[in-house]
Amino acid sequence: MIYFIGAGPGAADLITVKGKELLEKADLVIYAGSLVNPELLKYCKPECTIMNSATMTLEEVIAAMVPAAQAGQLVVRLHTGDPSIYGAHREQIDLLRSYNLDYEVVPGVSSFCAAAACLKAEYTLPNVSQSVIITRMEGRTPVPSHQKIADYAAHKATMVIFLSSGMLEKLQTELVRGGYRNDTPAAIVYKASWPDEMVIRCTVGTLAENAAKYGINKTALITVGGFLGNAYDRSELYNPTFAHGFREADPTKLDVKPEVK
Known part of the structure; x- marks a missing residue:
């Protein structure tokens, strides 16, 4: 299985729980070294193979992932932020389909x-x-x-x-x-x-x-x-005079602003 994981914006504790757990199990991790915090690699087990994609082409990334996945290894492609935003993971997925390999995208916190x-x-x-x-x-x-x-x-x-x-x-x-x-x-x-x-x-x-x-x-x-800026209107969601499916409107309630101390 190949997992495309969003590493989050930078801080090592802002990766998702699922992303961290997969990093801990991974046999091969290919990470975007120009943007991903290397502190995240500390979650990997000692025998995990780690490759930096900053120096690799698309073809080289695929050439590394495919044989590992075919051998039954757990492969992680670690992208910065969330893979869906400027992650260039679609082209990798399209190539992997031709090898009939299973893959999954694990979302991350975007920058x-x-x-x-x-x-x-x-x-x-x-x-x-x-x-x-x-x-x-x-x-x-x-x-x-x-x-x-x-x-x-x-x-x-x-x-x-x-x-x-x-x-x-x-x-x-x-x-x-x-x-x-x-x-x-x-x-x-x-x-x-x-x-x-x-x-x-x-x-x-x-x-x-x-x-x-x-x-x-x-x-x-x-x-x-x-x-x-500083100017905006109050949200109607919590306005006492605004009714919705979970609360009746009460026009007698005052629109009280919190006291600033």
């Missing part, structure tokens, strides 16, 4: 979730943003037509931008071209959940300036939108 935790923020706020756009800048790898940064910026939804911290001047230009103002709240989250994580709050117009100031050009997420 965009860890970034929100670092920011102590909620991506979806009433009357601010009810959608989250996960995307990246176009670089050496192109993006499809109508899926560029400016296209998405026009929606004014929350944006979480991966794989773009080395292109922030161009990113600023594209965000503004799409409709964001230069003073729109933004944040750079470097290595969310790692020991050296860093959060830099800024604006769309100062993204490049702040990244240069702190020497950040990789391993960072860019978040953009009004969710980083």
Whole structure:
């Protein structure tokens, strides 16, 4: 069996219980060494074979996994965050199908979730943003037509931008071209959940300036939108005057705000 496991955003204790248990049993682990925290490899048994995919091609990864799985070994392909987001696991799965090998995907905590935790923020706020756009800048790898940064910026939804911290001047230009103002709240989250994580709050117009100031050009997420501000509407879910399937409305109750001490 081959397991594609999300390693989580970085911290070794943010892998799922299932992911950790499979690492402990694995005979072969191929991990994304450029992004996965090597502390996770301490869960592996001493006799486990460990390979770093950072220096490998797709063909080399498949050539390592297939014979191990055919021999009855438990194989783990350890991806950063969650494999479904920029994990490039679909192409591996499609090749494995031709060998009639069983595989399973074990989800992980994506770095965009860890970034929100670092920011102590909620991506979806009433009357601010009810959608989250996960995307990246176009670089050496192109993006499809109508899926560029400016296209998405026009929606004014929350944006979480991966794989773009080395292109922030161009990113600023594209965000503004799409409709964001230069003073729109933004944040750079470097290595969310790692020991050296860093959060830099800024604006769309100062993204490049702040990244240069702190020497950040990789391993960072860019978040953009009004969710980083202070204004939002109260959720109706816990509003005493709002009825739903689990609670009757009580218009006599006051909308009391907690006292700040």
